[in-house]
Amino acid sequence: MCTYCGCESIEVIGRFMAEHTEIINAAGDLRRACQAGDQAAVESAADALADLLSPHTRAEEVGLFAVMRRDEQFTDHIDDLCGEHTTLDAQLAVIRAGDHASFPVFEDLLRHHIDREDNGLFPAAAIALDGPDWVEVDDSTPPGR
Numbered sequence: 001m002c003t004y005c006g007c008e009s010i011e012v013i014g015r016f017m018a019e020h021t022e023i024i025n026a027a028g029d030l031r032r033a034c035q036a037g038d039q040a041a042v043e044s045a046a047d048a049l050a051d052l053l054s055p056h057t058r059a060e061e062v063g064l065f066a067v068m069r070r071d072e073q074f075t076d077h078i079d080d081l082c083g084e085h086t087t088l089d090a091q092l093a094v095i096r097a098g099d100h101a102s103f104p105v106f107e108d109l110l111r112h113h114i115d116r117e118d119n120g121l122f123p124a125a126a127i128a129l130d131g132p133d134w135v136e137v138d139d140s141t142p143p144g145r
Helices: 011-036 039-069 072-096 100-128 131-140
Strands: none
Touching (some): 011 039, 011 100, 011 131, 039 072, 072 100
């Protein structure tokens, strides 16, 4: 989590960062289930993680990402992050289906992805967006859990 610029004090960014913490914690549950080789526990942990990831990535994409994408300096970065969302969903499904050995690759991508948002995109948003932009982000972001 970014602790140097104060961007977490912006409500939606603070929410996304808190959700990232929940997602990482849920990934730890999935890691332990994979290590134990317990398919039922893997399925349960993967479902719990998906229940956190899906609304989170949707909220990012239709809110903050949609507003930031209009600035061409962020378009490619946003597109990369959205692609990573899709890849994470696909990799999680593979793990849930029984490929427990692929978990480390998933976890590395997940952590790298969160780092890119927390320490890259979110601080950039705090600088690049202004009052009306944040109103639009807030209005278009679905509520959290």
